[in-house]
Amino acid sequence: MKDEWKCNDGSKPWHCSPTNFKSGTNNYVNVDTFTIVQDPYTRMISEYYTFVKKKSLLQERNIVITDIDDVNFMNEWIVNAADTAMKKGVCYAGHCIPMHKYVYDTNGKRVITHVLKVEHLEEEFRELMKRYKLSSSVTLEDAHMRKEGALGVEDLSPKAIEKINEWGKLDFDYFGYEMRNPYHDETSKKNEEKSTVSDTTAVAANSKKNGPDVVDDTSAPFPQNERGLHKLEFVHIAKTGGTSIELAGKS
Numbered sequence: 001m002k003d004e005w006k007c008n009d010g011s012k013p014w015h016c017s018p019t020n021f022k023s024g025t026n027n028y029v030n031v032d033t034f035t036i037v038q039d040p041y042t043r044m045i046s047e048y049y050t051f052v053k054k055k056s057l058l059q060e061r062n063i064v065i066t067d068i069d070d071v072n073f074m075n076e077w078i079v080n081a082a083d084t085a086m087k088k089g090v091c092y093a094g095h096c097i098p099m100h101k102y103v104y105d106t107n108g109k110r111v112i113t114h115v116l117k118v119e120h121l122e123e124e125f126r127e128l129m130k131r132y133k134l135s136s137s138v139t140l141e142d143a144h145m146r147k148e149g150a151l152g153v154e155d156l157s158p159k160a161i162e163k164i165n166e167w168g169k170l171d172f173d174y175f176g177y178e179m180r181n182p183y184h185d186e187t188s189k190k191n192e193e194k195s196t197v198s199d200t201t202a203v204a205a206n207s208k209k210n211g212p213d214v215v216d217d218t219s220a221p222f223p224q225n226e227r228g229l230h231k232l233e234f235v236h237i238a239k240t241g242g243t244s245i246e247l248a249g250k251s
Contacts, residue, residue: 011094014236017102018111026111031229034114034128036121037099037175038240040168041153041161046239047081047095048074049148057092069150075157082160082167095238100170102237115175118241125245132232158182 004023007016018026018033038046051057052068065073085096103112116124129135156164161182165172172179234245 007094009090009094009097011097011238014234015094015238016235017097018235019105020101028111028229028233028235032113032132032232033111033235034116034232035099035102035112035235035237036116036118036240036245037103037171037237038118039153039177040099040164040171041156041180043099043239044078044082044096044160044164044168045074045151045153045156046148047091048077050095050239051077051081051092053148071151071155071157074151074155075160078156078160079163082163086167096167097238098168098171099237099240100174102235103174112235117175121241128232134232 004021004025004027005013005016006022007013008020008022009016011020013021018028021027049068052065057063058065067073081091081096085091085098090096103110103115105111114128116128159182161180165179165182169179171177236245
């Protein structure tokens with residue numbers, strides 16, 4: 001691996017924030033990028049299930065768990081993971097990094113061209129492919145993320161919700177997700193959307209640059225530039241449904 005693609009947090013290059021490479025520069029300069037975001041609550045639950053299903057991680061930490069759907073264990077793990085991520089930047093091995101750190105730099109400047117939501121991924125990804133004259137018939141095998149366990153948002157404890165709110169505050173703010181009140185049944189008032197995240201809007205903002213929407217039913221040539229990058233690159237935020245994009249890319 002070239003040193004310029006090494007990530008400061010130890011993540012694989014495709015999981016690294018554009019502004020977190022050891023090179024100190026955005027390696028995606030002069031190419032368009034897209035990424036996927038997800039509700040911070042469901043994302044953290046997905047992080048939990050990924051962790052407890054990796055035997056090597058459990059063994060390294062001397063953790064023994066007989067039931068991955070133990071609600072008390074999940075909530076305790078999420079509280080600790082959020083705390084660790086806020087202190088160290090990650091909860092483990094490049095995971096639990098807040099999504100806004102991929103999309104915006106430390107000055108609040110947006111560094112990702114298109115932001116899709118996993119909750120509407122099939123539709124938004126299809127529109128993105130049309131935008132770039134790529135095949136409109138690509139099928140995402142895991143577009144909405146498979147159910148990884150029996151537990152869901154309704155199983156989060158007030159303490160876990162409180163910690164997710166703290167850890168993901170800017171993700172709720174930037175991406176328009178609804179923040180829950182940890183000590184009431186009703187969710188808090190919806191956050192004002194500070195950043196439009198639907199691909200349709202992102203495309204409209206770039207329409208002059210990229211040309212008109214044209215559906216290309218066959219995959220258009222997609223050449224690499226002198227640095228080996230395509231005109232549209234995917235930045236994979238951990239546990240946001242990005243695996244479906246990678247699977248589509250291999251098909």
